[in-house]
Each structure stands twice: as C-alpha cells, then as structure tokens.
Amino acid sequence: MNQELKVLFNNYIIEKKQYHTESTHINANEAYAPIIKCLIDLGINTTDDLKFEDGIRIFNWFDQNSCVKNTTKNKYMGYIKAVLRHHGYLSHPYLLVKKLPNDVEPYKPVDRELFDSIIEYAANKDTHVNDWIYYAVFVIMYDTACRIRELLTIKKQNIIISTNTIILENKDTKGRTQRFVFFTDSKKDLLRDMIKQTPSEYIFWNYSKQRKLTENDVRNYIRRIKKKLNIDVFHPHQVRKLSATDLVVAGANLKTAQTILGHKEQKTTELYINYTALVAKQEYDKFRNNQKSSLKK
The missing domain is CATH 1.10.443.10 (Intergrase catalytic core)
Known part of the structure; x- marks a missing residue:
C-alpha cells in the first residue's frame, strides 16, 4: 500500500511517545525534521517513491546541504528504516541500503x-x-x-x-x-x-x-x-x-x-x-x- 512518508513519520512519533522518556519525545519533531526536508526536496513523498537507489541520493543531499558526518547520515537512514518497519513495510527495498563507514571517533574523557x-x-x-x-x-x-x-x-x-x-x-x-x-x-x-x-x-x-x-x-x-x-x-x-x-x-x-x-x-x-x-x-x-x-x- 502506497502511503505518504511524512504522515508515517508523524504517526511513528506519536505512537512511540509511550515508550520514550519525556525529553526524548519533546525533541522528536526536531530530530526527524532534517530527513523529512531531505525527502521533500528530493521529491520522495510516498513509500512507492522511495527506492533502493535513493540511499545514495539521500546521502548526497546531506553532503550538499549540511556538514554532518557519516554517523549522522546513518542515523537518518535508520530513522527511515524504523518508520518503514513500524508500519509493516518489512520487505521494502530501501531496507537493503547499507550504512556508510564510520568516520567519527568516540568522545574521549574531557581533559x-x-x-x-x-x-x-x-x-x-x-x-x-x-x-x-x-x-x-x-x-x-x-x-x-x-x-x-x-x-x-x-x-x-x-x-x-x-x-x-x-x-x-x-x-x-x-x-x-x-x-x-x-x-x-x-x-x-x-x-x-x-x-x-x-x-x-x-x-x-x-x-x-x-x-x-x-x-x-x-x-x-x-x-x-x-x-x-x-x-x-x-x-x-x-x-x-x-x-x-x-x-x-x-x-x-x-x-x-x-x-x-x-x-x-x-x-x-x-x-x-x-x-x-x-x-x-x-x-x-x-x-x-x-x-x-x-x-x-
């Protein structure tokens, strides 16, 4: 069934509130905003619009429009996959997109x-x-x-x-x-x-x-x-x-x-x-x- 991705994201945020702490769901809309904007800019509005090949397009969009590292881009990819799985799209081709190599060193203790x-x-x-x-x-x-x-x-x-x-x-x-x-x-x-x-x-x-x-x-x-x-x-x-x-x-x-x-x-x-x-x-x-x-x- 073809559904609007923005609606799926909103439903996911609402339905997940009961499992998350208050501070988590207060910032949920802010956390998902960049990936939603990316999808809109790329014309990926529905689940049918979203293809396996869009994995590269989405990563490239963040390269061109932000300074985020691979770790953050992988996080946004994970958001899309989590929303798809939550709504039953367990065999959607986008789920096969692989993560980018990690390019961020873990934080060390502050001096x-x-x-x-x-x-x-x-x-x-x-x-x-x-x-x-x-x-x-x-x-x-x-x-x-x-x-x-x-x-x-x-x-x-x-x-x-x-x-x-x-x-x-x-x-x-x-x-x-x-x-x-x-x-x-x-x-x-x-x-x-x-x-x-x-x-x-x-x-x-x-x-x-x-x-x-x-x-x-x-x-x-x-x-x-x-x-x-x-x-x-x-x-x-x-x-x-x-x-x-x-x-x-x-x-x-x-x-x-x-x-x-x-x-x-x-x-x-x-x-x-x-x-x-x-x-x-x-x-x-x-x-x-x-x-x-x-x-x-």
Whole structure:
C-alpha cells in the first residue's frame, strides 16, 4: 500500500511517545525534521517513491546541504528504516541500503584542566538567572556519571540527601531499568537549593523560560562556553567518561563503575576508561609501592 512518508513519520512519533522518556519525545519533531526536508526536496513523498537507489541520493543531499558526518547520515537512514518497519513495510527495498563507514571517533574523557576551567567559568558567571543551574549540570553530572538525558530528568523526590543517593527511574534511563547514582558531600547544599527553588518536580529548571531544562538549553550554553574559552571540542558525554576514568583511577573496580554508569556489558565500561600514560603511571606506582611494602615484611 502506497502511503505518504511524512504522515508515517508523524504517526511513528506519536505512537512511540509511550515508550520514550519525556525529553526524548519533546525533541522528536526536531530530530526527524532534517530527513523529512531531505525527502521533500528530493521529491520522495510516498513509500512507492522511495527506492533502493535513493540511499545514495539521500546521502548526497546531506553532503550538499549540511556538514554532518557519516554517523549522522546513518542515523537518518535508520530513522527511515524504523518508520518503514513500524508500519509493516518489512520487505521494502530501501531496507537493503547499507550504512556508510564510520568516520567519527568516540568522545574521549574531557581533559582535567579543561574541565576545571569550564567549572570555574560556570561558577563565576552570574549574569543570567540560569547560570547557577548550568554550573549544577556539570558538577552533578561529574559526581553521578549520568547521561545528560538522565540528568535532566532527576526529580526532587528521588534525591536522598542523607545517603548521598539519587534514584533514576526506569523510564528515564537508557536501559529502562532503575539505577542508583551518588553524589559527594560537597554537593549537598547545592542540591538542597535546587530542591527548594524549583517550582517543578524536576530540579534542573529553566528559570528564564519557566520550564524544565532541556538538552538544547545545555547545548546552547556549551556553545557559548566554547566560544568564550576558545574550546574546539566539548560534549557532556566527555564529563561522564572523565567521571568513569577518575572512579577507576581512585580504586573502584570495573564492576562498580559499570553499575554506576548503567552499562549492560563490562566491555562498554572498559571503552570509557582512558588509560593514558599518566593514569598508567599512577597505577604502576600504586602497585609497586604495595609490592615494596610486602617485600619488607
């Protein structure tokens, strides 16, 4: 049956809302907008219009009209395939289109000195009503090692100050399972203030727009930081990876790090840990010092 692709996309977004977190479906229309525009520009309006050969045409359109990498182009291709499968087009020829080679390196943990400079900038900037909230984003993210999407869905009733614990609800985590994350004593007063001042159930609140803080809000703030501090690359996920690396360097085993990060597989956690020469030297010194102590006995 021949159907309009734009209608299928809209139906898919609506029907998938029940399975996604609030922050996901709030940005769904924005996420799908580029691929819908691409299809319209190429005159691919219906399922019959969409051919196997259009895989190349779509990739070329993004080359000509954007600066996105292969990873993003593959993501848009995946959106089309997901919509087709969702509506029962299980043998559509477009499903045979293959992914482009990956041309993006995974984010590495943010450099410690760079992160400290970002924290210092955020802590000392007090010209906007939301500045203190953005500071909280970075320091709470580092403490908890949350994904940015998980962080922004933290509710005040799920923060247990007495035990330095935050409960992430299963609908708000990537793995759809409840998870416990933790924070240091130094963040207790900050979290108390956030709980006290928010007019919502969410502690990360956009006070200028009177709504929950979104990932786009954080991205826009990061753009300003990058410009102000002359930073080429900085992404919230780098903070999560720095937190994971520091946990292991401080003595946590990989299983502990895996549990806090919410990874299903330990090999994923291993990829997060940045074993630089400095980290290796710290581990070596720790091992050798313990070895010397045992030899003296």
